[in-house]
Amino acid sequence: MSFSLILLAAGNSHRFKSKIGKPYQKLAGKSLIEINLHKALQFKQIKKIIIVYNKKDLKKVKSLKLKNVKLIAGGKTRQQSTLKALEHLINQKSISNVLIHDVARPNFSKKLFSQILKNMKNSRAVIPKIKIQDAIKQVIDSSKEEYILGKNRDNLFLTQTPQAFNLKEIYKLHQSNASKYKDDDISLYMDLNKVKFIEGEKNNFKITDHSDFVNLKNIYKSKLSLGIGFDVHRLVPKKKLYLAGLKIKSKLGTLGHSDGDPVLHSIIDAVLGACKMGDIGKMFSDKNKKFKNIRSTILLKQVISKIKSSGYFINNIDINIITETPKIQKFKNEMINNISKLCEISKNQINIKGKTTEKLGVIGKEKAIACEVITSVIKYD
Numbered sequence: 001m002s003f004s005l006i007l008l009a010a011g012n013s014h015r016f017k018s019k020i021g022k023p024y025q026k027l028a029g030k031s032l033i034e035i036n037l038h039k040a041l042q043f044k045q046i047k048k049i050i051i052v053y054n055k056k057d058l059k060k061v062k063s064l065k066l067k068n069v070k071l072i073a074g075g076k077t078r079q080q081s082t083l084k085a086l087e088h089l090i091n092q093k094s095i096s097n098v099l100i101h102d103v104a105r106p107n108f109s110k111k112l113f114s115q116i117l118k119n120m121k122n123s124r125a126v127i128p129k130i131k132i133q134d135a136i137k138q139v140i141d142s143s144k145e146e147y148i149l150g151k152n153r154d155n156l157f158l159t160q161t162p163q164a165f166n167l168k169e170i171y172k173l174h175q176s177n178a179s180k181y182k183d184d185d186i187s188l189y190m191d192l193n194k195v196k197f198i199e200g201e202k203n204n205f206k207i208t209d210h211s212d213f214v215n216l217k218n219i220y221k222s223k224l225s226l227g228i229g230f231d232v233h234r235l236v237p238k239k240k241l242y243l244a245g246l247k248i249k250s251k252l253g254t255l256g257h258s259d260g261d262p263v264l265h266s267i268i269d270a271v272l273g274a275c276k277m278g279d280i281g282k283m284f285s286d287k288n289k290k291f292k293n294i295r296s297t298i299l300l301k302q303v304i305s306k307i308k309s310s311g312y313f314i315n316n317i318d319i320n321i322i323t324e325t326p327k328i329q330k331f332k333n334e335m336i337n338n339i340s341k342l343c344e345i346s347k348n349q350i351n352i353k354g355k356t357t358e359k360l361g362v363i364g365k366e367k368a369i370a371c372e373v374i375t376s377v378i379k380y381d
Helices: 032-040 055-063 080-087 108-120 166-176 210-221 262-274 296-309 329-341
Strands: 003-009 046-053 071-074 097-102 125-131 136-141 146-151 157-159 163-168 194-199 223-239 242-243 244-249 250-254 312-322 350-355 369-381
Touching: 003 032, 003 080, 032 080, 032 108, 032 262, 046 055, 046 080, 046 350, 055 071, 055 108, 080 097, 080 166, 080 369, 097 166, 108 163, 108 194, 136 250, 136 329, 194 242, 210 223, 223 296, 242 250, 244 350, 262 296, 262 312, 262 329, 296 312, 296 329, 329 350
Parallel strands: 003 046, 003 097, 046 071, 125 194, 312 350
Antiparallel strands: 097 163, 125 157, 125 163, 136 146, 223 250, 223 369, 242 244, 312 369
C-alpha cells in the first residue's frame, strides 16, 4: 500500500506564546518538523510528503533545506489547509491512502505508526484514540454556575494523529461536509462504523502551550545516553594528515589502516558507544581490505545512517584534539563546519578544543596525535 503524508504546520501557535512557532522549536538540534519527517521516512510505504506551512513562515521552512517534500501554503483554518494538500494529491494515481498528522505531535512511536499503516489494509480510515481517565464535568451555564457533575466518561475518548484515510474518500468528505469539520478530519465521518479505532499512546500528546514542550523535553532527556571515543595515531613523515575530514597541510601525517583521522574515528566510537552499537573496530575491521586507505568521512556517514535508522539523533559532540602540531585554533571553525555536515547536526551542537601535553610523552615529542570525544544522543522512538 502506498501513502502520502500531510504534515500540518500552518497554525499560528497563539497559545504557545513564543516568538518561534511550534513547528520550528528544536530538540537535539532538530525542529519538530524534522523530527516528524525523520520518523515517517523510516517507512517505505510513505511515497510523498506534503508540509502545509503558515505563509509568514516561508523563510523558516525553507531554511530547514528539506529534501523530497512538497511545500504548500496553508489556509485560514485546519480544514482549509488539509483540503489544499488533498487537492494536490487527488490526481496522483500512485497514491491511494493519506496520513494526516499534526506537527505538534512529534512523539508518536514507530509501533503506533506501523499499526496505523497495517490496519489500513482492511479499513477506510484508522484513528488512534486513548481513554479519558480524569473526571468529566460539563458547563451548562457558567453565569449561573450550573454544571453536570460526574458525567459518564465510558463513551468518551480522545483522538490523536497520525490519522489514515482512503485518499478519494477523505477528499470527497472535505468537499461535501466541510461545515461539519471539528478539530480533526474524523469529524467529517457521519458513520463511525466505517472507522477503525486503535489504541493510541499517552506520550503522543499535542504540544499546545509551553508546559507541553517542557514535558516533551523531559521525556527526551530520559532517553539521552552518553558515549566516549578515543583514538591515537603515530605521526610520521611523508603521510597525509586528516583531521575532522579536512586535509591539513603538515610536515607529518598519521599512520593508519584507513586515512588515520583521529577526530572522526573518535566521533564514530563515541556515537556507536552512546547508541550501544559496538565500536569502530567491530563495524570497520582493520582486517578487512576494503577499508584500507578509505576516507573516514565515508565511514562516519555510514554510522550516521545506521543510528538514524534506529531512531537516534546526536544531541552534542565535545572534542579534545591532543597534539603539539598542528595548532588546532586556526582550523577549528572549518572543522566544526565539516563535522556539522557529516553528522547532520547544527554547528552549535559541536565544541572543539585543542590541547597539548606540555611537551610530555610521545605526543609532546610530536610523534603522535590523539583525540577524545564525548557525545550524547537521544532516541526519538
